[in-house]
Amino acid sequence: MTQVIIFMGSDSDFDYMEAAIEELDKCGITYEVFVASAHRTPERVKKLITESEENGAEVIIAGAGGAAHLAGVIASHTILPVIGVPLPTLGLGGADALLATVQMPRGIPVATVGMGNSANSALLAIQIIALHNEKAKKYMENYRLQLKEKVIKKHNNVIKRMNK
Amino acid sequence: MTQVIIFMGSDSDFDYMEAAIEELDKCGITYEVFVASAHRTPERVKKLITESEENGAEVIIAGAGGAAHLAGVIASHTILPVIGVPLPTLGLGGADALLATVQMPRGIPVATVGMGNSANSALLAIQIIALHNEKAKKYMENYRLQLKEKVIKKHNNVIKRMNK
Amino acid sequence: MTQVIIFMGSDSDFDYMEAAIEELDKCGITYEVFVASAHRTPERVKKLITESEENGAEVIIAGAGGAAHLAGVIASHTILPVIGVPLPTLGLGGADALLATVQMPRGIPVATVGMGNSANSALLAIQIIALHNEKAKKYMENYRLQLKEKVIKKHNNVIKRMNK
Amino acid sequence: MTQVIIFMGSDSDFDYMEAAIEELDKCGITYEVFVASAHRTPERVKKLITESEENGAEVIIAGAGGAAHLAGVIASHTILPVIGVPLPTLGLGGADALLATVQMPRGIPVATVGMGNSANSALLAIQIIALHNEKAKKYMENYRLQLKEKVIKKHNNVIKRMNK
Amino acid sequence: MTQVIIFMGSDSDFDYMEAAIEELDKCGITYEVFVASAHRTPERVKKLITESEENGAEVIIAGAGGAAHLAGVIASHTILPVIGVPLPTLGLGGADALLATVQMPRGIPVATVGMGNSANSALLAIQIIALHNEKAKKYMENYRLQLKEKVIKKHNNVIKRMNK
Amino acid sequence: MTQVIIFMGSDSDFDYMEAAIEELDKCGITYEVFVASAHRTPERVKKLITESEENGAEVIIAGAGGAAHLAGVIASHTILPVIGVPLPTLGLGGADALLATVQMPRGIPVATVGMGNSANSALLAIQIIALHNEKAKKYMENYRLQLKEKVIKKHNNVIKRMNK
Amino acid sequence: MTQVIIFMGSDSDFDYMEAAIEELDKCGITYEVFVASAHRTPERVKKLITESEENGAEVIIAGAGGAAHLAGVIASHTILPVIGVPLPTLGLGGADALLATVQMPRGIPVATVGMGNSANSALLAIQIIALHNEKAKKYMENYRLQLKEKVIKKHNNVIKRMNK
Amino acid sequence: MTQVIIFMGSDSDFDYMEAAIEELDKCGITYEVFVASAHRTPERVKKLITESEENGAEVIIAGAGGAAHLAGVIASHTILPVIGVPLPTLGLGGADALLATVQMPRGIPVATVGMGNSANSALLAIQIIALHNEKAKKYMENYRLQLKEKVIKKHNNVIKRMNK
Numbered sequence A, B, C, D, E, F, G, H: 001m002t003q004v005i006i007f008m009g010s011d012s013d014f015d016y017m018e019a020a021i022e023e024l025d026k027c028g029i030t031y032e033v034f035v036a037s038a039h040r041t042p043e044r045v046k047k048l049i050t051e052s053e054e055n056g057a058e059v060i061i062a063g064a065g066g067a068a069h070l071a072g073v074i075a076s077h078t079i080l081p082v083i084g085v086p087l088p089t090l091g092l093g094g095a096d097a098l099l100a101t102v103q104m105p106r107g108i109p110v111a112t113v114g115m116g117n118s119a120n121s122a123l124l125a126i127q128i129i130a131l132h133n134e135k136a137k138k139y140m141e142n143y144r145l146q147l148k149e150k151v152i153k154k155h156n157n158v159i160k161r162m163n164k
Helices: A011-028 A042-054 A068-075 A095-102 A118-129 A134-163 B010-028 B042-056 B070-075 B093-100 B118-129 B134-163 C011-027 C041-055 C068-073 C095-102 C117-130 C134-163 D011-027 D042-054 D070-075 D095-102 D118-129 D134-163 E011-027 E040-056 E070-075 E097-101 E116-127 E134-163 F010-028 F042-054 F070-075 F095-102 F120-130 F135-164 G013-027 G042-054 G069-073 G095-104 G120-129 G134-163 H010-028 H042-054 H070-074 H095-102 H119-131 H134-163
Strands: A004-008 A030-035 A057-065 A083-087 B003-006 B029-033 B059-065 B083-086 C006-009 C031-036 C059-065 C082-087 D005-008 D031-035 D059-065 D081-088 E006-008 E033-034 E061-064 E080-087 F003-010 F031-035 F059-065 F082-087 G005-007 G033-035 G058-065 G083-085 H004-007 H031-035 H057-066 H082-087
Touching: A004 A011, A004 A042, A004 A068, A004 A118, A004 E011, A011 A030, A011 A083, A011 A118, A011 A134, A030 D134, A042 B134, A057 A068, A057 A118, A057 C134, A068 A083, A068 A095, A083 A095, A083 C095, A095 B093, A095 C095, A095 F095, A118 A134, A118 G120, A134 C134, A134 G013, A134 G033, B003 B010, B003 B042, B003 B070, B003 B118, B003 F120, B010 B029, B010 B059, B010 B083, B010 B118, B010 B134, B029 F135, B042 B070, B042 G134, B059 B070, B059 B093, B059 B118, B070 B083, B070 B093, B083 B093, B093 G095, B118 D081, B118 G033, B118 G042, B118 G120, B134 C011, B134 C031, C006 C011, C006 C041, C006 C068, C006 D011, C006 H057, C011 C031, C011 C059, C011 C082, C011 C117, C011 H004, C031 G134, C041 C068, C041 E080, C041 F059, C059 C068, C059 C095, C059 C117, C059 D042, C068 C082, C082 C095, C082 C117, C082 G058, C095 E134, C117 C134, C134 E011, C134 E033, C134 F095, D005 D042, D005 D070, D005 D118, D011 D031, D011 D118, D011 D134, D011 E006, D011 H134, D031 H134, D059 D070, D059 D095, D070 D081, D070 D095, D070 G033, D081 D095, D081 D118, D095 E097, D118 D134, D118 E134, E006 E011, E006 E040, E006 E070, E006 E116, E011 E033, E011 E061, E011 E116, E011 E134, E061 E070, E061 E097, E070 E080, E070 E097, E070 G095, E080 E097, E080 E116, E080 G013, E097 H095, E116 F095, E134 F010, E134 F031, F003 F010, F003 F120, F010 F031, F010 F059, F010 F120, F010 F135, F031 H042, F042 F070, F059 F070, F059 F095, F070 F082, F070 F095, F082 F095, F082 F120, F095 G095, F095 H095, F120 F135, G005 G013, G005 G042, G005 G069, G005 G120, G013 G033, G013 H119, G042 G069, G058 G069, G069 G083, G069 G095, G083 G095, G083 G120, G120 G134, G134 H010, G134 H031, H004 H010, H004 H042, H004 H070, H004 H119, H010 H031, H010 H057, H010 H082, H010 H119, H010 H134, H042 H070, H057 H070, H057 H095, H057 H119, H070 H082, H070 H095, H082 H095, H082 H119, H119 H134
Parallel strands: A004 A030, A004 A057, A057 A083, B003 B029, B003 B059, B059 B083, C006 C031, C006 C059, C059 C082, D005 D031, D005 D059, D059 D081, E006 E033, E006 E061, E061 E080, F003 F031, F003 F059, F059 F082, G005 G033, G005 G058, G058 G083, H004 H031, H004 H057, H057 H082
Antiparallel strands: none
């Protein structure tokens, strides 16, 4: 069984999407990664979604830039929750990807996270899975505690820099 | 048990958020609605979240306009999935609410849906609940079929208008 | 044989798309109109394109608002020229539709025209058809002459208003 | 006979427009390239268009940045389909070129493609020519198949990177 | 002799451009008004400029909306100072007209004034003419004094409203 | 002694600025209101500031739209805290006023509040005065409690609407 | 007693916030610096504010990027004046932080300064403190004089560069 | 006699404003350059304008970034034509400077040129002066011819690059 499927529109998106993989790895969530294009390989996208559903997938993550249709097209083929990660591009700074991902029509939502913030797409997936998965829930509760500790560490870094 | 909690920043947001209530009603999802402000009543927000968690809430929806902090502040108090609905405002057209909702820092995601599109926040909540709730799953599968039929109806409307 | 296919995402888009129909009618171009949604009825979109191609379609026009994926999804299923008409929406003023239509990835272009300017999508279609269709070519040459005359008419309107 | 004419506003635009030339070369489409400015050499633009039309040109591509009037001015002199390529500039990131290219008035359409995406302008030109040119049609059908293969290659790149 | 030429792209622009006429009238500046389109009647634009120059025109004002090329195209045909008035449009709120007017390439400046602010285009024209026209100079000096008095009037209006 | 000075650029700004007056009235803060323009009456602005300082003014509020220089110009003439209220305008929705108010150079800050939100400018003024004025401090502490009660009232409004 | 509290959302914000520290140091204002996150450590934020108030804090400065809720969340816990510094981020260039900081709802103002301009946040704090602190007032009066001298220095730099 | 006065807000603006100086030098126009800040040295700005007017100045150029008030403040002190050059800044890409320069209120126009395009500010100044100065007129007529030749040169550069 694969719990999360990660789609990205191109191999050049991997630098942005790697953080999602790291977060899922830390939590012990199983996942698969596919490069697939809403426009260049529409059938492949559809086929991979069907197979993923049969394989027990619970959440789908999709990262894309430009006229980022990937998350929306995936959402049109499944009722699994689909999380969209808009990726920045030269020139328009990612406003295109953000709007093309979030402004979905009534009936087909995409759960959009921040620009290039694939880590948050993975954490949102874990939070969704945690509703029926005790291990994921424990992980997230602990994750939040660590988050607080990291802030203290960062605070100490600043105090050190000020004392130099 | 209440499955979904709907927060809104003001009673004037109700016109936008009513569609979420309608969608949850149709699916038979239990919900509660609270007006609460991230800035004016921060303690109330926190208390309502704790009570909701104890009450079995699975998903939280938050609609707000302007510097829309509500969804983000809620997300900081819980590991339940939080869905943000940016609401349009005069002048800047809702760009403020969209960016203030979606651009959350690493660690605390908000699942953002389209501008004023509270119907999609409810549908996303149902899709999340459907992962462990057979009735919700059936509902969504049927919903998507109806969506297709509605498109055919709209097509027929256009053909009628053209034939006039 | 149907020369041009006009897609729109909803019957509410008809008010914007009607001008395209008028322009095609004046030129005597044959066309069909379909309401179809990239997200709600992806299979229907694909099937209509295949049938249109078999039916001899030469150009496809697609008008949509919000995260306007319709033109891009159509373009992914055909090598016919696809013309996208971004439609304005409340709040973000249509910037979402413009960017989601025009910023297509390398390999799958959409010929985008101005915000809500479906008349221009029809005229562009006629200009494309005119490359191998003498009647359409004559029509466009004449259309441009009339355009010049209309400007003179508008000039006279202003002079009249000034003389009041 | 020259099938496609490529205009650019300055020699500094060549880095962006080179991809169009490459795509036309691969397809065996004949083309000519001109640097010409809508504002600095308006007569030259007009003269080149007239000569191109006499020479059998079928599609005109125009790339420009800033207040990018080049495509629109060309479109005002011909009924050949004109494809506009907005080019990014410092500061405003190309929003100026996008809007100045796409927002043409009723009567004079410019088929606008994505920011700096001259490859897509060439592919759109080939798709238009393919309507009456069997060789171009075959090329595009094959191009789309290759596009699908490239996505598989990119997928394999990502899998390799993940296995490192 | 006609001192100022006012161009507008359409008769529907007259509502915005009327304020320019009023300001010129008050100062006693001679002017002519033309509806002419950079795209629909490029030759007419050029011809009118040549005639205006022969007729002694000193400043040209051009108001246009959308991909507002009118001022720029005029500027390419003359070395008279050209003042551009971007006009607001539905959807994008006039950002298209502003950027298409102001972002001219090196060599061909357009003196751009605020959105729909044709009064300021006339005042700028008068300020330019005032450099060699004592009557216009006197008018402007007096105009500024009146401007100060108007502010006092507006102040009194507010005080009255507060005392109600 | 006058504690707060309210400037506005025009009498038409009064509709937006009235809320500031109401808030100051409720708290019992003394104030004066002036219409004055940074551009039309620069000397008047300077003179009023000097008089206000001599009169004991503690905080200055300035509301303006368009290229909103008023707050910045006031700030250049005084070291009293200056609060800027950007006012929305047609077309660009107030983005011009927001940026022209907030993006002040190093050395001359303007404390900018939200679009058209003059109530907040008054409340910020009271919070500043409360640092050395016990009555104002008490007022603000009570104001915040009332704010919480208003949220409960709004909550009850929504519950009532839902029960209809 | 600590007069000013500086919050920042992360240690990576220190590069932007350092200028505030420098300005406070020069004036001899006492301050404390905390890294604290509105979302990751909401309780810590609240606790630090309470302690700061007991410690005599007069002004709070908060710098944050992205969906910058920090200043707003702080403002919801105190009636001390809160100054927000929006920090730029990749992609959207800081528009997210600016809007999320400035567009606060009625009742809870944040005094927003320019993008990344933490120096101005410190100067605004000093101007506020100067209302009841003669030393700070003297400092600001002198600071403004020095500002004028710096402009003369910069003028001389330009003249030197021109004479090379 | 000095024909043109160039103001800039800071010595760091010189890199952008140098092109204006070059263009004036080539034409033999006399000019003076001042660093002066609308906010830091308002009196100096006013004094320099008065002196410039007495000295025979005909046109004033002002370049500034951020909340670029410099051109507007200058325009409020003189009836000479004032040309504004918005300069780009980090983060918001110069949109702040563009809007703060161009959106002047009725009565006080600023002739705004493109982002950082100080060359065009000088050329516009020369075009204005050419109305009563035969030497400047000859220069501009010749300049335009050279502009055409430069386009041919750029064309040849592209042809050379293509033949490599």
